[in-house]
Amino acid sequence: MTPPRASGQKAVPTTPGRTVPARRVVVVGGGISGLASAALLAREGYAVTVLEQRDQLGGRAGSWERDGFRFDTGPSWYLMPEVFDHFFQLLGTSADAEMELIKLDPGYRVYSEGHDEPIDLLADREANIALFESIEPGAGDRMRKYLDSAADTYAMAVRRFLYTTFEDLTKLAAPDVLRRLPKLARLLLQPLSTFASKAVRDRRLWQVLGYPAVFLGTSPYAAPSMYHLMSHLDLADGVLYPKGGITEVIAAVERVARREGVTIATESPVEQILVEDGHVTGVVHRDATGARHTLPADLVVSASDLHHTELHLLGPEHRTYPEAHWRKRDPGPSAVLAYLGVDGPVPGLLHHTLVFTEDWQANFGAIFGKDRHVPDPASIYVCAPSLTDDSVAPEGTSNLFVLVPLPADLSIGKGGIDGAGDAEVERIADRAIDVIAERAGVPDLRDRIRVRRTIGPQDFADDYNAWSGSMLGPAHTLAQSAFFREKNVSGRVQGLYYAGASTTPGIGLPMCLISAEVLLKRIHGDTSTEPLPTPLPSPVGSSRTAG
Known part of the structure; x- marks a missing residue:
């Protein structure tokens, strides 16, 4: 749906063969997708304002500081580096120019219940193949084929499925897709857990191949095996870390947005998207003093949670996805998070450490099954960025970020x-701390904690308007992936678009960056499937000023 040009407005040239009118855009939400969308639209000549309800940018990828400790509040893995670099190249710069990136080697450590020794996954494909062979003789050759398939599937996903609006499904009938149809059918219909079990038999290795489903907000028993492509990202490409943490990624995206002339306002919650005669006309928002304002707009991009946008910012007659729609969808998991500032070292941990329970059927069944409840014992993720970066903790201390995946259940609390915090949230955090203490060989870990903050499902709902307190966004089950996922354009309101984890292509920082580019394609009626050529040219005669 390409918005009509208002009378008397001058079109400005953009990429070859395309023009857009210089018009007003309001972006709702200053997370990574909102900032990225604003930057790309401003590059094309739009006058863009970002309204963020909180006092800082980044959304879930925020930052919290206390007593010399600085914590990333959400995402902590930097995967798919080429996606970040491509985004920055669209705007005439690069990831390396905007951030200091460090390759982690080992990339991460895995503890599996029932085994005393951890497995350290390395930064090199061949080294990881040799590692799998050393643990399970014969697994090396199978893993080589598995990773070949993962690399091929990932390349095809980037070329055909991630950077498209799915507006023209005939574009998916490309020769490279048609050749792979039998394989694609198997990958879509078979769960990741089953597919991974054909490559390895050792439970620890099988868990290494299955855990990336959590990045997708789902279970390895529910994720289509097409998502085995995730193993290419960590076992072949390796894991990077931006010096200063993920908050530096947000700062970099904010920086390029301001260079493109974007105006950004924090403490400016949007209360209503205005619609007149079927077309968006602006938004109503509050400012930092609480005063109410109407901000006119020709286009509105909501990079907020789509459930919140549809049910709270739009009237019933303007909803593409009403309440009945969401009753049939899966919000994905929530979590308890703990930010811990600890005196002294915590040996036994790497920058990224995963602690897996033995019975994954029970663990994932508790989170995603019909009878959802807090798993106990639970699998745990720990990030210790102070092992890599001395800027995130005082000298002689450790910075720990702990994540315990849970059902999206607001009753667990804040x-x-x-x-x-609420009793259940603190109990879950205490249990996780005790597990870490045992695995890391620090029996007095609780006594050495000098900074502690917890986050529960209700906090995700209160702070980010997250549907059911989800920590990530709608789960990537088959019915909620690719062209089955909610579209990035309103079906009821002209000029209203969506970006972020709730829409295509999905959840995670790289996907949210891609969603900004898919938004640009949607506005232009561009049904191509590949990433746009870089850089995007600036409109003729434009000037860039900081907002």
């Missing part, structure tokens, strides 16, 4: 500072 977190708090220094144990002041």
